[in-house]
Amino acid sequence: VRVLIAGVGLIGGSLALALRARGTHVTGHGRDATRLAAAVRAGVLDAICEDLAEGAAAADVVVLAVPVGVMRAAMAALAPGLAPGTLLTDAGSTKGSVIADARAVWGDVPANFVPAHPLAGSERSGFEHARADLFSGRRVVLTPLPDTARGALAAAHALWEEVGAIVVEMTAPAHDAALAATSHLPHLAAYALMASLARRADASALWPLAAGGLRDTTRIAGADPALWRDIALANREALRTALREYRAVLDGFDAALERGDGTALAAVFEQARAARAALSGP
Amino acid sequence: VRVLIAGVGLIGGSLALALRARGTHVTGHGRDATRLAAAVRAGVLDAICEDLAEGAAAADVVVLAVPVGVMRAAMAALAPGLAPGTLLTDAGSTKGSVIADARAVWGDVPANFVPAHPLAGSERSGFEHARADLFSGRRVVLTPLPDTARGALAAAHALWEEVGAIVVEMTAPAHDAALAATSHLPHLAAYALMASLARRADASALWPLAAGGLRDTTRIAGADPALWRDIALANREALRTALREYRAVLDGFDAALERGDGTALAAVFEQARAARAALSGP
Numbered sequence: 001v002r003v004l005i006a007g008v009g010l011i012g013g014s015l016a017l018a019l020r021a022r023g024t025h026v027t028g029h030g031r032d033a034t035r036l037a038a039a040v041r042a043g044v045l046d047a048i049c050e051d052l053a054e055g056a057a058a059a060d061v062v063v064l065a066v067p068v069g070v071m072r073a074a075m076a077a078l079a080p081g082l083a084p085g086t087l088l089t090d091a092g093s094t095k096g097s098v099i100a101d102a103r104a105v106w107g108d109v110p111a112n113f114v115p116a117h118p119l120a121g122s123e124r125s126g127f128e129h130a131r132a133d134l135f136s137g138r139r140v141v142l143t144p145l146p147d148t149a150r151g152a153l154a155a156a157h158a159l160w161e162e163v164g165a166i167v168v169e170m171t172a173p174a175h176d177a178a179l180a181a182t183s184h185l186p187h188l189a190a191y192a193l194m195a196s197l198a199r200r201a202d203a204s205a206l207w208p209l210a211a212g213g214l215r216d217t218t219r220i221a222g223a224d225p226a227l228w229r230d231i232a233l234a235n236r237e238a239l240r241t242a243l244r245e246y247r248a249v250l251d252g253f254d255a256a257l258e259r260g261d262g263t264a265l266a267a268v269f270e271q272a273r274a275a276r277a278a279l280s281g282p
Numbered sequence: 283v284r285v286l287i288a289g290v291g292l293i294g295g296s297l298a299l300a301l302r303a304r305g306t307h308v309t310g311h312g313r314d315a316t317r318l319a320a321a322v323r324a325g326v327l328d329a330i331c332e333d334l335a336e337g338a339a340a341a342d343v344v345v346l347a348v349p350v351g352v353m354r355a356a357m358a359a360l361a362p363g364l365a366p367g368t369l370l371t372d373a374g375s376t377k378g379s380v381i382a383d384a385r386a387v388w389g390d391v392p393a394n395f396v397p398a399h400p401l402a403g404s405e406r407s408g409f410e411h412a413r414a415d416l417f418s419g420r421r422v423v424l425t426p427l428p429d430t431a432r433g434a435l436a437a438a439h440a441l442w443e444e445v446g447a448i449v450v451e452m453t454a455p456a457h458d459a460a461l462a463a464t465s466h467l468p469h470l471a472a473y474a475l476m477a478s479l480a481r482r483a484d485a486s487a488l489w490p491l492a493a494g495g496l497r498d499t500t501r502i503a504g505a506d507p508a509l510w511r512d513i514a515l516a517n518r519e520a521l522r523t524a525l526r527e528y529r530a531v532l533d534g535f536d537a538a539l540e541r542g543d544g545t546a547l548a549a550v551f552e553q554a555r556a557a558r559a560a561l562s563g564p
Contacts (some may be wrong), residue, residue: 269507
């Protein structure tokens with residue numbers, strides 16, 4: 001099996017490392033030739049391809065690990081080389097937008113395209129942070145369409161299971177609504193928290209007083225702004241719904257504080273604590 | 283030096299461990315006799331006192347490490363036994379409220395009372411999580427008043443420096459405004475995030491899809507609801523100010539999403555990322 005990975009960052013680089021460790025030949029494509037050459041020297045890639053269509057024509061599996069904001073352009077570039085028997089999959093954080101991108105490029109979504117989202121991102125980006133075990137035990141969500149080919153779907157399962165992931169299937173709208181809540185909204189919350197502190201007149205006096213709680217709560221505010229701008233826009237309807245629900249809880253906090261209603265505050269805090277306990281892990 | 287600690291939880295228990303490790307005799311007071319006895323067996327305390335006034339009369343230093351919601355009651359209970367030469371200090375998360383409590387109990391704030399806040403809390407509570415090195419390298423904020431006795435202030439510095447803390451001084455209003463931003467607001471943000479997810483119709487489907495970002499962002503939503511209800515109420519004016527600024531940024535996100543304004547989103551994300559980078563530590 002020969003795999004082409006477009007976009008050799010944290011996700012694409014980690015997939016490359018994991019596949020190479022299992023003997024798979026991995027070719028990489030990216031915008032920056034200098035960084036790609038560095039990725040080859042670092043042992044992340046076997047080879048580089050400059051032309052996506054040529055690379056796709058030579059591959060059994062094509063993985064688009066580019067930011068969602070450039071997914072459509074990458075699809076358009078590889079489309080002339082994509083054979084019907086080649087698995088095309090992606091690693092985008094939003095699935096409705098990626099399906100819309102495919103529809104825009106091909107008219108219909110190709111039967112050999114299996115939209116996928118490995119839940120393994122972090123605030124770090126770049127292949128320098130890539131790890132062969134990044135997907136080990138992590139979930140990968142596949143959002144096949146009614147017309148997705150059974151063979152392509154099976155190949156997508158096999159690809160991600162080979163690198164240790166737990167593969168689940170759901171519809172793209174269900175994925176996008178869930179990820180708006182579990183990932184995209186937390187990023188907005190963390191960015192907003194950090195930005196609101198930065199705007200204060202006493203901002204420079206705040207940082208020495210920051211304890212672990214603020215650090216935890218804002219860790220993902222260190223994530224790449226351009227990447228998250230694109231994700232937010234790509235999933236904006238579901239994200240606005242989640243954001244509305246979040247703001248409603250905050251509005252309720254403000255009202256409870258105004259009237260000194262500790263009972264109301266404690267009830268929501270308790271609901272939150274119980275839900276947090278239902279999340280596994282620390 | 284004989285120290286009395288009222289409230290043997292994470293903070294009081296850690297202070298007890300740190301002082302005992304340096305040879306200081308530590309007596310503990312608390313509401314729950316069974317838990318206090320367990321703290322003695324666990325080596326956290328030398329002795330127990332049942333009556334706060336008696337305990338205060340026998341101590342050189344009295345530390346109120348009780349939740350801010352019961353600070354006034356604890357002061358009233360110990361007041362009959364407090365000698366003018368005894369250092370009284372506390373570990374409350376809000377300082378304006380604690381000073382108001384002292385004024386309510388004594389008429390004027392006693393010259394031997396030095397309000398203090400060790401920035402060492404976590405989402406864990408109880409002496410079972412206490413550690414002798416909890417304060418090592420952590421900041422402790424003292425908020426002395428114009429009438430605070432120099433000797434008491436020096437003794438408070440010595441107490442916290444002895445257990446490894448970096449002691450800083452500021453006014454109570456400056457402390458409360460800063461901590462509203464760096465600690466109390468992040469707790470509201472985390473509680474609200476977790477509560478808003480818990481209220482969704484698809485809540486049970488969300489938890490398996492939660493990645494590290496959600497876990498980090500909501501870790502402090504595991505904190506004690508009653509404790510944080512009291513802190514929020516005790517600092518509600520400064521907290522409402524910080525909450526208003528936070529909600530304004532979120533309102534801006536929603537407006538930017540509505541009009542598809544990626545430039546506006548990315549600008550705030552970048553401001554947040556730069557500020558997060560200014561916070562030391564991971």
